Amino acid sequence: MTLIYGHRGAKGEAPENTLASFQQCLEHGVRRCELDLHQSRDGELMVIHDPTLKRTTGHRGKVVEHDAAELVRYDARKGGPGWKTPCPIPRLAELFEQCPFEHWQLEVKSASKARAAQMAEAIAELTARHGLTDKVTVTSSSREVLSALKRLTPQLARGLVAEYAWLDPLKVAQHYGCSLLALNWTLCTPERLLKAQKAGLHVSVWTVNEPALMRRLADFGVDSLITDFPGLAVQTLGDA
Known part of the structure; x- marks a missing residue:
């Protein structure tokens, strides 16, 4: 059965990467999500793409020029679907406290060596504190x-x-000991999918918004x- 992950919560329905968006995802019975992380100036993990x-x-x-206390006062509704109430940039800790997801894909964008190390350790510390180490996969193209x-x-x-596909994604994933391959759906050929699954990788495809495409990939x-x-x-594929 194909599992469903909400992209930045429910990006098409509510302002992306906000508490409202993740709550919307959960309301559909979708208990897996993908989100993006950056660090604030004072080292907190903030949910913003x-x-x-x-x-x-x-x-x-x-983001890195502002402290977390400032960032959580900024309304992140701009450019998304209409939403009546303000949607602040959330701390990851806030989502961990309020959203009972079964699994989280936490994406970290490219970073310097020092920043990458800081992010890795901050994620490990926060997930351990919330007892979620087994429920997260940290993803990156970096x-x-x-x-x-x-x-x-x-x-x-x-x-x-x-x-x-300019580098074989499967080889790169194996080189870094990955357990998950998040593939742009255009790269998901049946051959590549089968090869990745045979190598023990969970293959997650993004961003899939058309019902016919959802069915085809499933x-x-x-x-x-x-x-x-x-x-x-959920309507297209049945219960997640």
Whole structure:
């Protein structure tokens, strides 16, 4: 059975990477989610996709230039589907406390060696504190990040995010000891899927929003799909 992950919560239905978005995902009975992390200036893990604040909040500057206490006051509704009430940028800790997901894909974007190490250790510490070490997979397309995770926090499951096929995604995933391969759906051929699954990888495809495509990829046998519309995915594929 193909599992469903809500992309940044329920990005097509509520402002992405906000508490409202993750609650919306859970309301559909979808108990798996994907989200993006950046660190605040004072080292807290914040749930936001871009390294800058402009697109989702309208504020200037980078996430890393602001303390967490400032960031949680910024309304991240901009550019998303209409929403009546303010949706602050959440701390990851807040989501861990309020959202009972069965599994989390935590994506870390590219980072310097020092930043990658800091992020890996911060994620390991926070997930352990909340008893969620076994319920997260930290994903990245960055070799620096995957390398830091493998070296410093081997207790955390790792996943490769693969957007392009110019390097064999399967080889890269195996090199970093990944258990999950998050594939851009355009790269998901039946051959590549089968090969990855035979190598023991969970194959998660993104971002899948069309019912016909959901059905096709489920028929291929993908392990999970990541969608902006978890409610639609449940209707299309049956209960998650």
